[in-house]
Amino acid sequence: MxxxxxxxxxxxxxxxxxxxxxxxxxxxxxxxIRVVASGINxxxxxxxxxxxxxxxxxxxxxxxxxxxxxxxxxxxGISEELAGKRVWCYGAQSYRPFGTAAEFTVVxxxxxxxxxxxxxxxxxxxxxxxxxxxHRAVHATGPVNGKTVLVQGAGGAVGVCAVQLAxxxxxxxxxxxxxxxxVETARRAGAHEVLFNDDQLITNVRxxxxxxxxxIVEVAFAANIERDVEMLKLGGSLATYATNDATHSVPFxxxxxxxxxxxxxxxxxxxxxxKIAAAKELSRALESGWSGFEIGERVPLAQIVRAHELVDHxxxxxxxxxxx
Numbered sequence: 001m002x003x004x005x006x007x008x009x010x011x012x013x014x015x016x017x018x019x020x021x022x023x024x025x026x027x028x029x030x031x032x033i034r035v036v037a038s039g040i041n042x043x044x045x046x047x048x049x050x051x052x053x054x055x056x057x058x059x060x061x062x063x064x065x066x067x068x069x070x071x072x073x074x075x076x077g078i079s080e081e082l083a084g085k086r087v088w089c090y091g092a093q094s095y096r097p098f099g100t101a102a103e104f105t106v107v108x109x110x111x112x113x114x115x116x117x118x119x120x121x122x123x124x125x126x127x128x129x130x131x132x133x134x135h136r137a138v139h140a141t142g143p144v145n146g147k148t149v150l151v152q153g154a155g156g157a158v159g160v161c162a163v164q165l166a167x168x169x170x171x172x173x174x175x176x177x178x179x180x181x182x183v184e185t186a187r188r189a190g191a192h193e194v195l196f197n198d199d200q201l202i203t204n205v206r207x208x209x210x211x212x213x214x215x216i217v218e219v220a221f222a223a224n225i226e227r228d229v230e231m232l233k234l235g236g237s238l239a240t241y242a243t244n245d246a247t248h249s250v251p252f253x254x255x256x257x258x259x260x261x262x263x264x265x266x267x268x269x270x271x272x273x274x275k276i277a278a279a280k281e282l283s284r285a286l287e288s289g290w291s292g293f294e295i296g297e298r299v300p301l302a303q304i305v306r307a308h309e310l311v312d313h314x315x316x317x318x319x320x321x322x323x324x
Contacts, residue, residue, distance in 0.1 A: 001020070001021055001022070001023045001024075001102055001103040001104050002018070002019075002020060002102065002103050002301060002324075003018070003019070003020070003021045003062050003098075003101065003102030003103065003301075004016055004017065004018045004062065004063065004101040004102065004301055004304040004322075005017055005019075005021070005060050005061060005062045005063075005101075006048055006060075006061055006063070007056075007059060007060050007061075008056065009047075009048060009049060009050035009055070009056060010048075010049065010050075011049065012045070012048065012304075012305045012308035012309055013305050013309075015048065016048070016063075016304055016305050016308065018301060018302055018304060021062075021102070023103075023104055024098065024104055024105070024106040025073070025106070026073055026074060026075035026078075026106045027075050027076075027106075028075050028076045028077050029075060029076075029077050029078065029108055029109055030074075030075040030078070030106050030107065030108055030109060031071050031073070031074050031075065031078055031082060031106070031107065031109050031112055032071070032072045032073040032074070032104055032105070032106045033067065033069045033070065033071055033072060033087060033089060033100075033104065033105050033106075033107065033112070034069045034070050034071075034072040034103065034104055035067050035068070035069040035100050035102060035103060035104060035105055035324045036068055036069040036070070036121040036125075036323070036324055037067060037068050037069070037120075037121040037122045037124070037125035037321045037322065037323055037324065038064045038066070038067045038099075038100040038101050038102075038125055038301075038321065038322040038324065039064060039066035039067060039068075039100070039125035039126040039127075039128065039129075039319065039321055039322075040063075040064055040307055040308065040311045040319075040320050040321065040322065041064075041065065041066065041129045041130065041157070041311075042311060042312075043065075043129060043267075044063050044064050044065065044093075044099075044308075044311070045308050045311050045312050047061075047063065047093075048061075048063055048308065057097070058097035059097075060097060061093065061097055061098075061099070062093065062097065062098040062099045062100075062101050062102050062105075063093060063099050063101050064092065064093060064099040064100040064101045064322070065090060065091055065092050065093045065094050065099055065100070065128055065129055066088070066089070066090055066092070066100060066125055066126060066127065066128035066129055067088070067089055067092060067099070067100030067105060067125050067128075068086075068087065068088040068089070068115055068121040068122075068123075068124030068125040068127075069086075069087065069121060069324075070084055070085065070086055070087065071083050071084060071085045071087055071112070072104065074109075075109075078109050082109075082112075085114060086114070086115040086117070086121075086124075087112045087113060087114060087115050087124075088112075088113050088115045088121075088124035088125065088127050088128065089105070089107050089111050089112050089113070089128065090111055090113075090127070090128030090129065090131075090132060090275065090279070091107065091108075091111045091128065091268075091275070092105045092107050092111070094268045095268065100125070100322075101301065101304060101322055102301075102324075103324055110272065110276060111275075113127075113279040113280075113282075113283055114283065115283075116283060116286050116287050118286070118287075119286050119292060120295075122295045122298065122319075122321045122323070123291075123292035123293055123295065125321050126157070126292070126293045126295075126319045126321065127161075127279075127282055127292070129267050130156075130157035130158045130160070130161050131161045131165075131278060131279075131282045132267055132270065132274075132275050132278040132279065132282075133158045133161070133241050133265060133267045134158045134159070134160070134161030134162035134164075134165055134217070134278075135161065135162075135165050135274075135277070135278030135281055135282065136239070136265050136267070136270055136274055136278060137158065137162050137217040137218075137239040137240075137241055137263075137265055138162050138165050138166045138169065138171075138215075138217060138239070139165075139169070139277075140237075140239045140263040140265065141215065141237040141239065141261055141263060143169070144166055144169050144170065144171040144214070144215060145169055145170035145171065146170060146171070146172075147171050147172070147214035147215060148171065148172045148174065148209045148211075148212075148213050148214050148215075149166045149171040149172070149173050149174070149213070149214065149215045149216070149217065150173075150174045150175075150176065150205065150209075150213050150215070150216045150217070150228075150231065151163050151166065151173060151174070151175045151176070151186075151191070151216075151217045152176050152197065152216065152217060152218050152219050152220065152224055152228075153176065153177075153178075153197075153219035153220065154175025154176055154177055154182070154185075154186035154189065154191055154194065155175075155177045155178070155179070155181075155182025155183075155185045155186050156219060157293065157319065158217075158219065158241060158242075159175065159186070159189075159217070159219060160185060160186070160189040160293065161189075161282070162217045163175050163186060163189035163190050163191050164189045164190050164285055164290050165281060165282070165285065166190075166217075167189075167190035167191070167192075168190070168281070168284070168285050168288070168290075169281075171215075172192055172209075173190060173191050173192050173193075174191065174192065174193045174194075174195060174205065174208060174209065174213075175187075175189070175191035175193070175194045175195070176194075176195050176196065176197040176201065177194060177195075177196060177197065178196070178197055181317060182317075185294070185317070188291065189290075190290075193208045195208075197224070201227060202227055202230060202231060205231050206231075209231075211233065212231060212232060212233035212236065213231050213232050213233060213236060214232075214233060214236055214237070215236060215237045215238070215239070216228050216231070216232065216236070216237075216238045216239070217239055217240075218238055218239065218240035218241075218242075219240075219241065219242050220242065220243060220244045221240040221242070221243035221244075221248070222243045222244050222245035222246075222248030223243075223244045223245070225238075225248070225250055225251065226251050226254075229251050229254045229255055229258065229260060230254075232258060232260055233258075234258050234259060235258070235259050235260075235261075236258065236260055236261075237260065237261040237262070237263070238260060238261070238262050238263070239262075239263040239265055240262070240263070240264060240265065241264075241265040241266075241267070293318065293319045294317060294318035294319065295318050295319055295321060296314065296315075296316045296317055296318020296319055296320060297310050297315070297316070297318065297319075297320040297321070298321055298323050299320065299321070299322055299323065300322070300323055301322050301323075301324055304322060307320050307322055
């Protein structure tokens with residue numbers, strides 16, 4: 001099969017190789033997918049660049065955890081009826097060496113989700129990490145039906161999913177954005193109100209949610225935690241999956257006196273039941289008319305270096321996908 005890989009970490013143009021590898025064979029409980037589109041997440045480029053100083057987990061890595069295509073072959077214990085089905089997958093390169101930047105990928109069967117007929121492979125390829133993270137960020141502390149949820153960074157990939165899934169679950173959703181073009185993105189995702197994350201944020205949130213917020217989905221923990229605490233109700237909650245400063249202090253006593261619950265979320269290590277629940281909810285949202293992501297760049301596998309560089313330095317709004 002044609003595949004892209006790296007055998008050392010570093011800049012994309014120094015370490016990524018495209019060539020031929022043996023076709024993978026699914027083991028017991030696994031399926032092989034003929035990949036049509038491979039989604040790239042910031043975490044994929046960070047792994048390749050060793051941003052977290054974790055080193056090479058395997059001698060050779062085919063990057064990207066998310067993808068979409070058709071089931072090509074099934075391992076023992078898996079129904080042959082899956083063969084030929086349109087699917088999206090997640091976790092292909094989570095604690096595994098070979099992801100979706102290839103003509104074929106092999107994943108556990110519970111990492112495969114039917115792709116609705118009305119959804120393109122490119123959109124399906126982008127669902128995994130942001131969709132499951134967004135779902136967990138919304139639901140980590142319990143149901144949100146009837147609650148007021150603020151999604152910080154509602155124009156980003158996780159933010160878009162969090163907005164849609166919170167709205168789908170019956171919450172009143174407020175999204176924050178940094179720039180004008182993101183306003184429409186957040187609105188399309190389902191935000192009831194969209195506010196700019198600026199010096200007037202607390203005032204504007206109090207205008208639309210005078211009783212305070214029940215829950216916050218947070219993309220920049222260090223930058224926003226003090227204002228988040230001020231906006232949350234007594235007994236409110238916050239779920240965060242990223243930060244701009246890994247060693248930032250927190251307003252401890254303010255959080256104690258408000259009895260605030262904080263969840264720190266790492267998508268690779270969510271409970272499998274939570275991942276399956278998230279995948280089902282994402283599919284239901286798509287079947288109900290959610291349009292998913294805007295695709296900003298479609299890049300052939302041979303140009304994967306360019307694709308990684310576009311993820312780190314976007315040239316236009318929208319997701320970057322590799323088209324196999």
